[in-house]
Structures are given as structure tokens and as C-alpha cells.
Amino acid sequence: MPALAEALVHSATAGPLVHQSLIDFNLAGLGRNFWGLTIEGLTYGAIYALVAVGYTLVYGVLRLINFAHSEVFMLGMFGQYATLLLLGFYPSGNAYDKGILLTVLYLGIAMLGGMIVAGGTAVGLERVAYRPLRKRGAPSLVFLITAIGMSFVLQEFVHFVLPKLTGGTLGGVNAQQPIRLVQPEVQFTIGGAPVTNVTLVIILSALVLALATDLFINRTKFGRGIRAVAQDPVTATLMGVSRERVIMLTFLIGGILAGAAALLYTLRVPNGIIYSGGFILGIKAFSAAVLGGIGNLRGALLGGLLLGVMENYGQVVFGTEWRDVVAFVLLIVVLMFRPTGILGESLGRARA
């Protein structure tokens, strides 16, 4: 095939940007930036993990992929943004400097705002879209389609309707002009890699939230109800657990964590508040949930962190454009060898 040879010669001469080979293996780059990449990866992984908990809990209880959970996260971002606006902050693209205590307070309030909006959305979603289906005993594929439908509705609501309702302050085609409360500042270094205050806040809050959720599921009465329904809905109902309440609680927890993740995400990516901003992250978080073993709370955390770190390594080794490929290949390979994820499906069985 002369044409092929010719084209390859042509592309080789076309310049350094067109890589000499299709994929280059930059292991040296990985070695050089190892700690930096790990820390960055853990930061994103923590956010994936929080969103993944929402997927995994709902799946554990209902055997349902809540495809619209990414939109819950997206609305959480708008929720915390609106809260900051209500608090009197103005978007400027520049960071405020309010001192540690006040900043933490305001961030806390904003996180609460994000949690309320996201939690409310999740519960509302369950009421409007899923409960009628459950009442009718629809097959599981129908739930998935409804979830997709709601995903469209919520996105388009923020895209077209919200700007009309708020006079253009919120929503619309473009990303929100960022409100930044924290300017990333390097606190200390690990292995030569800088660790910023934002990174610390994200990883620590994610860990605290994850721990709290784990305790809640495993130690409280409500958590026992959730586990019972996940394990055997009929028996749980016979034992006096209200399935409807458990389901609502499950959506609420998922939504609250998504709202918290939304605030942490916007700390890291202040320009990410846009109607389409949840979709990719949602798919990644869902992958993380499956990776760890869907239905398994700790699996979601492990899957999230693992996915975040691995895709960060991958994009340095193979090139930045291969980041998503690395994530999906990792997912597929893991499922090939452990078809129920790394930790297995065990929301119901864990400490039952």
C-alpha cells in the first residue's frame, strides 16, 4: 500500500505535534511527576468516590442505575453557587481572602446549600420519576430510560429555563463566572510534589464524609433498614421496615453526598459550573462504583480513588488524550477478572 507509506512519511514530517508513533510511552514523565500525579489523582478520586456512593447506594437498594445522578451533582454545583450569591459574594474570577475561619464557615454554608439542593433534587427525582414506576412494577430497563429522560429534563432546565427564571444570573449556555473563596496555596510537599490547601480540604472532607456515611449505614437503625432492604426487600418489609422510607433515605444520602462533592469539585475547578458539567463526571463515578463493586459502599470509595489515580498516571504515560480510554480499559479489565468488581456486591451482606 504505497498510499499508507506515503501518508506515514507525510505525517512524520508534519511536525513534532503529530506524534511519531500513535501512542508514546512516557514512563520517564510518570517517574518524574509521580507524587504530583498521585496527589492530583487522589483529589479527583475523592470527588468520584463521593458521587459514586450515590450510585452504589441506590443500586444496592433498588437494583437501578440512577442515570440522572450526574444531574443531581450538577444541580448541587448550582446550589452551592446560588448559596454563595445569597451570602453576598460576587463572581469575579478572582479569589476572596477572608481568613481561614470565615472561609471555612462560608464554605460550610455553601456546602450545606449544595447538599440541600442536591438532596432535594434526588428525593424529588425519586418521587416524580421512579416511584410511579415502582408502583406499576415496571421492568428495570424502563427505570433506566426514565432516568435518561430526567437527565435530559434537568440539563435542559438549567440550560434554558433557569436563566429565564433568574434573569440570566444562573444557568444558560456558558459556565458560571466563578466565585472563588480559596486561592490554592502550597502548604507542604511530598516527594517534591506540592500539596495545596485545596487538595487537603478536598481529600480530608471526602474522607470524613465517607467515614460518616459508612458509620451511618453500618451502625444506625436507618442504616440497618437500608441494608435489610438491599438484602431482601420482601423480608425487610415483613420485619417492619418501610421500604418507601428507606428508598427515600437512600436517595437523600446519595444526593447530600453529591452536593458535598459538588462544592469540593468547584473548589478545584471553579469554572466547571455548567449545565453539561455533570455528565462526564457522572459516567466516571458510575464506573468507579462498578469498579469497586456496585452496591458496596467501601467499594465505591476504593473504586473512586483508584480510578482517579490510574487515569492520572495513564494520561501521562500514554498522552493526555488517552485519559478516558485508560479509565474505561481499567474498568473492563477489572470486570474481566472480577466480574462483580474489586470488593464484590455486598451492601446487604456487609455486617448483616
Next chain:
Amino acid sequence: MSTSTPAPQPSSSGAPTSMPPAGRVATKDRPHGGVGDRLRLWWDALPRPTQWLVGVPFVLFMALVPILNIPVLTTVGTNFGGVMAQFGMIALIAIGLNVVVGQAGLLDLGYVGFYAIGAYTVAILTSPDSPWNQAGEGHWLGREWAWLAALPVAIAITSLSGLILGSPTLRLRGDYLAIVTLGFGEIVRLLADNLDELTGGGQGLRGVAYPRLGVTEDLPNGVFSAGNAAGTLNSGVWWYWLSLVFIVISLLFVGNLERSRVGRAWVAIREDEDAAEIMGVPTFRFKLWAFVIGASIGGVAGALYAGQVQFVIPTNFNVINSVLFLCAVVLGGQGNKLGVILGAFIIVYVPNFFLGRTELFGIPINGNEIASYRYLFFGLALVVLMIFRPQGLIPVRQKLLTYGRELYVAARRSAHVVAPRGGSDGGARPGTPAVATASGGAGGAAPVAGGPTADGPGTARSTTNEEETR
């Protein structure tokens, strides 16, 4: 306490023997008594030649739709022929995806990958931008026939990719399969995006070949070229007709498969994979078959797309499209091959309907404004439809797969005989136990035929019944 868990079985289990007390309940006990089901029963009982006599004119009518210029139906802001061409391609995709999702019950969220592979195969073989171009001067394929020559290659490669993707992944079940196929769909798109030298990356491949037929003075590139844009017989219509040919072929193909051992195996796998395996159905092999056949049909659609648009670019093959294809299948009625075509029509047509429209039935509207909200309405419609008609617009009815026609005839006969006697609300509706057996949905009577006639788990049944009451 919950109300929904052990869903109050709408007394269907013992129903056929007990006398329904009142009309409303009677309809509940009597499955599928609507107009559609009478039509279905009538159609199934017809002899083959008569079915052809009715079917062929219908297909001809469908073919003429874009050139009849029907007042409200014809789109204003976009070319109706072009819309119908897109509909033809999506309908093919829906038929292919229906084999995988509707018939074999494998949730595939990455079907767009096969569409992409089909399109890219044709593009890589025939686009002058591609390093492996085989068409045009200096290569061994003439531009005239390059598309047609690339089509079988596209089908072969998509089938092969179905095999390659399917053989490791089909060990997974349910939602794991869904996420893995979604991942594969994305990987295909990202490969197309990242392998710049071969696929042109984000710049795409231009100048893909198309069949050069009907060359005249006015149309130096033939009727399929994008240049044939004027008048009613524009290129869109020709592409639509070409897609129709493939639709009919694949319908015959899939329809025959459905009635064969393969189709019965698919149904068995869909309803209960473990049971099927125990009963001696080689589930993995038949799942793989479903995947490969579905993939090859998707490949045909992709080849059509590449030929019509003459330009392929990765962004056209993203997850959203995968999801839309799935919506077409579920909306129309998964498992029902005619239903999914209707679903495809809705997916393609509705967003185009409002574009550029300034009035509808004499009422002035701002079509472009409405059109910008189309995905909002689309999402709402999906939710509402799924709540009130979860089986899709034209739900599938499980048929008797062996000795089918004889039983339908028998059912119809007995319906005529029994109905006037037993029907409490007018004898016109065929609602007797005999019919219930034939159309298979009624739980209690289902096992009679001994075949795989049970209509899914109890949940699905109760919805259908509830559905019928409203």
C-alpha cells in the same frame, strides 16, 4: 408500611376460570383486548401470501411519504427527504439494537460503537484523506463503485468487532454488561479521535465515496450525491429508499431468525438465563450471535451514514447518541421490530418538526424557539411515556413460536364463537381464554402450549394488566 413490595397481584393468577364480576375488572382479566391486538391477531392469522399482499403496498406507501408532500407532516426548516434518510438509518440501528436489547435481553449502552465502526470502515477505505484509501485515481477501486465495495467490508468488520467485543464481555450480566458496553462505545469513539493518522482525529475524514447512479447532465455525480439537492427527488429521498431496502432485508432476516431456534433461544435467555442454560440452551453462543447480528446491522447503518454525509467525525458517535438509540428501541416497544421503527421515527422526526415552523394548524407559533426546548420536551415525553406505557408504544406480545399460524386461526375462530356467548361487554372484543393462550400474556393460561410463552416476570405482567384498565 410499604404498599408496593408484594405488588397486589391483580387477581390474574386464577382469572381465566373465575367469572369477572363487572366490565372494568373484566378488561383487567382479559389481556390485550385493544384495537392493536385485534389487528395483531388478524395479521398473525393471515396466510403468508396475503401478508405479502398487504405488506408490499404498505412499504411502497412508506417509500412515497417523502415525495407526497403531505401538508403538516412535511418538515419546514429541514429537508424532509434528508430527515427521512436519517430516519432510515436510525430505524436500521433500532432494528439491530432490538435484536440485542429487545430479543436477547442484553442491555447494550455502547451500540453507537458499531455504527461508528461501520462508518469509519467505509470512510477509511474510500476517503482521500485516509492513508488506506482504496478509491479514486491510482487505486484499485473506482469512485463509482467504491461505496458498494466497501459495504460488505464494513459489515464484515462490524460483525468481527461484535465478536471481539462480545466474547469477553458477554460473561457479564445486567448492569455490568451495560457499563462495559458503554465503555467500549466510548473507547471506539476515543480511538477514532486519537488515532489521528488513520482516522483524521477530530478533523474527520472527508470525501467519503457514495454510489454514483443516475448520472445526468444536471447531476454529474448521480442521484446520491449531496449536490442533488433540488426538487422532491433529492439525494435524501434516494438515501431513504436505499435504507428502506436494507430495512426490509434486515426485517426479513431478523423476522425469520426470531421464528427459528435462535429466536426461541434468545427469548429463553431474556426471560431467565439460568433456566435456559439448564434446559440445554448454549446461552453464551446465542448471546454472541445476537451481539454479532446486531453489530452487523449497525454497521450497515454506519456505512449509509458515511455515504450520505460524506464526512465522518468522532463527535457524531458519542454516548448521547447511544442513549438516543436505546430510547428509540424502548420508546417503540422493545422486542417488537415494527415498534422500534416507530420509535426511531419519533426520535428523528420530532426534533425536526418544529424547526422553522411559523404556524401549525393555523395557529402562529415560533418554531425555532420551541425547537430549542426540544430536548426538554423529549425528556419529559420519555418520562411520561415510561410511566404510563412502560412497554413502549407498540408493546411486544409474546407469540407462540411453533405451530404459530394454526393456533392463531384456531384462536380467532374460537374468539368468534365464544365471544358473543361469554363477553359481558359486547362480543366484539376477543377476550376469551383461548385468545389469552394464543397471545400468551395471561399468566394463568400460559403454560398450556408448553413453549416459552410466559410473558416475563410477574412484575411485567401486572403492569400490562394495569395498563389495560386505563
Next chain:
Amino acid sequence: MHRTARRASGGAALLLAATLVLTACGPQSQGGGGDETTGTSTETDDGGSTELSIVPSVQIDIEGAEVEATEGGDPADPAGDGSAECAEGTAIAMAGALTGPNAALGLNILYGAQLAVDEFNAANPGCQVTIKEFDTEGDPQKATQVAPQIVGDASVLGLLGPAFSGETAATGDVFSQAGLLSLSASATNPDLTKNGWTNFFRGLANDAVQGPSVAKYLVNTKSFGSVCVVSDNSDYGIGLAQQITEGLGDAANDECAAEVKTGDKDFSAAVQIISGADADAVFYAGYYAEAAPFVQQLRDGGVDIPFVSADGTNDPQFVSQAGASSEGAILSCPCGPAPDDFAAAYEESAGQAPGVYSVEGYDLATIMLSGIASGVADRAGLIDYVANYSGDGLARTYEWDSAGELAAALIWIYEVQ
């Protein structure tokens, strides 16, 4: 705090309670809000950087050398002499993404053209031209469905568009065979004019001009010895990145070249790579939606080298989203700066500030209108008119070679300050 929230997990009750808490916070936070405003103003005082905007700095030629802006040209006025006569129902068409994620660009062109048409109609009672909008969503397949409608509409004399390179490639044959003028205000892929279409003209320099010009400017004028070229995965970004890389020659740093995806918001790996490389500047080939978070993350990651980008980033949104991080960014554009009175008129008619290609939309529509005013009444005539046109517009001098490229195309360099 989430723990207390969960304690009250009575579903709606919780929501209600939380809302109450928030409203209770209301007045108090208003007070806090006062603090914040003062906080911002002090910040503004010492930072002094909130009033950033994109300011034109120089005009360069293909060798990257600075060229004196030809001030005092006489831009064509759409109003003409007010005596134009034409058939009733005469129209021009505009095709591009008017809805969907890429709509902003299409709308910029549309509003610019609409302004020209409005001015023309107001001045010429004898000739009322309408502008017909056709939405392609920027999707090539959609464009093939829309194109026949445009061609089939006999009242359309000329087309302003298609807006993107991909859809132009997909529909070029349609317009070419129909003999309909296709005057693009934004399709910059160099290959488009190599198809032998006699009806296709573009009103701005293509990427093969912009890339080398900017590259030479960076090397020769700015003396950057090592530049990281980062591109997105769009048609536009890849093409431009190739041109820039070629133009930079040895100055293109292979170590830190990267490709990101349109829609990405996280560029941590690219930032890591760039911070590890010892480069003098970063060139980003892509759109503002990604450029804003990218430059911000670069600055947050401690990378302080100059940020250079092109027309896709040259939008007020870039500055408003990136804030102080965008300060000092160098943005090239084949598009000319919007003159003040144009900007004012545009803002009044469109309700927003002019964006990228608004001026081109206005200029190109003006050219078509002046053709109509000169008595052209058929499609072939309008193609002839444009092919032989020579005159100044708001942005530059318009005169085309036989392929449909601008005879002399200069690039503007802007700076955020």
C-alpha cells in the same frame, strides 16, 4: 454538619428545616454580604485587576512582523445611498449553529448580519431584505438536511455561512452545484478552498495564515525559545496546532505538547507536564470554554509563563471566567476589533456585547447587501459581484483571490489587560 442533617432525616421535613435554617441565615448573611463587598473592593484596590478586557495591540503579517494598522480606511456602510431597489421578498440566508452547545458562535455572526440588514432596510425603503435563519447545530449531518432547504428557497440570493469547517465540507457540494454564494465568516480550515468550489469565499484568514503568523510572531518578536503547544480535539484546534507547531519549528517543545478533549474542565496532567518542562510560553489551540479553566489551573499550579491562544479563545467569556489568571494572555485572531460605535449599535440590537466574528458577520452581510443594492437580482450575479468585490470593511480590506481566500489577510494580536 451533614451529620446533624442526617439525624433529621425525615425527608421533606429535613428539607423544610434546612430551608428554614437558610432563611434564618438570610438577614445575618446580608450583613456578612456587606463585609464581602468591602472585602472585594479592598481586594480590587490592591489587585486592581477586576477590570480586565481583551485589548487589540498589534497587527501582524505572515512573517510575524508588526504591520501598522491601516487606520482611516473607509468601511462600507450597509445603508448605502438609500436608493436601492429590489424585488419584494429578497432574502439572504444565514446557516450555522443557532442552538446547541456551539450556538454562541453562530449567534454572534447572525446578530452581526442582522444589524447590517436592519441598517440597510431602514435606509432603503425601496428594498426590504430579510435574513432567513437556518440552524445546523454545527452537526454535519444536520447541515446536509438543512442545505437543500436553503437551496430550494428561491428568494435566497446568497448564504452567509456555514459557520464551521466540518459542516462546510459536508455541504459544500450542495451549494456549489446550486450556484449559491457561500460566504463564510468563520470556517478557517485551509482545505476548504481546495475543492474547486467557485461559490465559496471566506471573510477571514484561514488557519494556514494564522498559525505561521502567530508562530513567527512568538519566535521573532517575543523571542520565545520553547513553546508548549496544547490543542483540544476539535477540527479547529488540531488544524491550528499543526500550523503553529510547524511555524514554531525548533521552538515547539515536543516534551510538553498535549492534547485535551473539548468539554474537559480538568487539565491537571497537562499542567503537571508543562510545569515539569522548562518552557517560555504555552500556546492553546481551542475554545474559551476549556481555555479559561486551563489558564486558571496553570496559574494555580504555579506555571507563570505567558499564555497564548487564538480566535477560539478571543471572547469576553474567557476573561470573565478566568479572572486574574487571564491577565497578560496573548490572543491572536484573524478577526478585527469591533469599533466602538459598532459595538454600541450591536449591543442595542442584539442585547449582548459583540463576540468573535460579529464584525465579520456584519461586514459580509454588508457586502451582500451592497451587491443587492447595485441591482444584482440572481444568485450567479451575486457570486460574480463578490468575486470582483474590493473594499474596506470594519475589520479589514475585503478582496478575494480565485480560490476564495482573502487576497491579503493580516492577523490581529490582542492582549488581556
